[in-house]
Amino acid sequence: MSEAVIHTATASPGLLASLDPLLREWLPRQRWFAGKGRPVTEFSLVAATELVPAGGKLSLHHLLVRAHQPDMLGGSAHPGDCYQLLIGEREALPPRLAPALIGHAQKGPFAGHTVYDALHDSRPAELLLEALRTGARIGGLRFERDPHQEIRDGLVPRLMTAEQSNSSVVYGDTFILKLLRRIVPGVNPDLELPLALAREGCPRVPAPTGWLRAELAGQSYTLGVMQPFVQGAxxxxxxxxxxxxxxxxxxxxxxxxxxxxxxxxxxxxxxxxxxxxxxxxxxxxxxxxxxxxxxxxxxxxxxxxxxxxxxxxxxxxxxxxxxxxxxxxxxxxxxxxxxxxxxxxxxxxxxxxxxxxxxxxxxxxxxxxxxxxxxxxxxxxxxxxxxxxxxxxxxxxxxxxxxxxxxxxxxxxxxxxxxxxxxxxxxxxxxxxxxxxxxxxxxxxxxxxxxxxxxxxxxxxx
Known part of the structure; x- marks a missing residue:
């Protein structure tokens, strides 16, 4: 399927040009990047959603970005993997966010500002929880939830720092939200199977409380799953x-x-x-x-x-x-x-x-x-x-x-x-x-x- 770039909520079309040189350095260093050892030849934007508009202390963009790389045998570039990114923009990062640094943009809409992985930041993480709590729809993003489970607001988020193939945020020792990093269209078993087990009443798997999907060009993508956090586990x-x-x-x-x-x-x-x-x-x-x-x-x-x-x-x-x-x-x-x-x-x-x-x-x-x-x-x-x-x-x-x-x-x-x-x-x-x-x-x-x-x-x- 040929991919059309989905710009929603007034996301700037020059956004990827601004990020490209920064992502080439930052993305291959991430634990969840699958194409290690092969250069990134180019990026293409699959979807961009502006969650917090520019103009304040923080702007926030949800991106699905495809990294094009040569195949394993060194031949021509293939479509590559699609990654989910939550990109924050500030004039400067406070010291607590230093580990989240992606880089300093030199051109495009982010020029002169600092770009970082916003999952390290409490405010963007709080916005994700609120969107799940209220069942928000933002552009092609669908925040959905189990109506039988309560999601309280005001839970303090913290990013889990253990190495893993995705990224997880814990909310007040009550919920854990796993955001998938490599994104493919279709029903992801990480949501499908726990939902099925919850319907069956199996207590061995925490029942999903909320989940995040994207509806793009007639296809559905599973982006994240939130489940109860097993305290003291x-x-x-x-x-x-x-x-x-x-x-x-x-x-x-x-x-x-x-x-x-x-x-x-x-x-x-x-x-x-x-x-x-x-x-x-x-x-x-x-x-x-x-x-x-x-x-x-x-x-x-x-x-x-x-x-x-x-x-x-x-x-x-x-x-x-x-x-x-x-x-x-x-x-x-x-x-x-x-x-x-x-x-x-x-x-x-x-x-x-x-x-x-x-x-x-x-x-x-x-x-x-x-x-x-x-x-x-x-x-x-x-x-x-x-x-x-x-x-x-x-x-x-x-x-x-x-x-x-x-x-x-x-x-x-x-x-x-x-x-x-x-x-x-x-x-x-x-x-x-x-x-x-x-x-x-x-x-x-x-x-x-x-x-x-x-x-x-x-x-x-x-």
């Missing part, structure tokens, strides 16, 4: 590392986490359609796994000796399908690991961040898949935690894996370990992804997935 990854550092057993927590995962899977299967995967669909799934393995082996020489054994994990799954075995596929979390789980102060586990893997197309992230994919992701996360400890605790990961599967069976009635071929295939696929990621971004971590690769490639693994 511990991130599953940080909690596991703390227990490891103390040499404490994590088996009881892993079992409860398995129960929570099964409750979410069971609720999703009730509220959304499921499908049966037979030979044809399994063959496509396995072909994708083999293709990812071949590409990773080309890029990472250390993986090549294990490639034949790893491929056998995938072909074994295809062989079962040829013999007539089928599997049920359903909507799943899609990117499940310890960091996507919260444990409340009362010990209740919740699952969060249903966006799936942002690097994959939205249609693929919304496809029904076997629950084994989520389970394999969590099993790999236990392995990562065990290898992250300063002092290794023998058997820690194995205890967690067994406890998690047992907890899952308590609720679902089916232990994932009774389907070892499927589980091995998904664990292998995940480990191959991890090898490629670590080789490119964190070479010091490469031994972690390689240790799993050695295990998964073993022909003795049943």
């Amino acid at each position: 511990s991130d599953g990854w940080e909690l596991a590392l703390r227990e490891l550092a103390k040499g404490e057993d994590f088996g009881a927590e892993a079992r409860e986490l398995g129960r929570a995962t099964a409750e979410v899977h069971t609720a999703l299967a009730r509220v959304l359609p499921t499908v049966t995967l037979g030979h044809g669909r399994l063959r496509m799934l396995v072909d994708g796994m083999i293709e990812r393995l071949d590409l990773a082996a080309q890029a990472v020489p250390a993986l090549r000796p294990y490639a034949p054994g790893l491929r056998s994990a995938f072909t074994a799954l295809a062989d079962l399908a040829e013999e007539g075995r089928t599997w049920t596929a359903q909507r799943i979390h899609g990117d499940l690991h310890l960091g996507q789980c919260l444990r409340s102060a009362a010990g209740q586990w919740s699952l969060i961040d249903f966006e799936g893997e942002p690097s994959k197309p939205l249609a693929e992230r919304r496809m029904p898949q076997p629950t084994g994919r989520d389970i394999a992701g969590m099993l790999r996360s236990f392995d990562y935690a065990a290898h992250s400890a300063d002092a290794p605790v023998p058997g820690w990961a194995e205890t967690c894996r067994a406890a998690y599967c047992s907890g899952y069976a308590d609720v679902s009635g089916r232990d994932p370990r009774t389907d070892p071929v499927l589980l091995r295939a998904y664990e292998t696929d995940k480990a191959v992804y991890e090898v490629l990621y670590e080789a490119r971004h964190r070479p010091d971590w490469l031994p972690v997935p390689l240790s799993a690769v050695r295990r998964l490639a073993s022909p003795d693994l049943s």
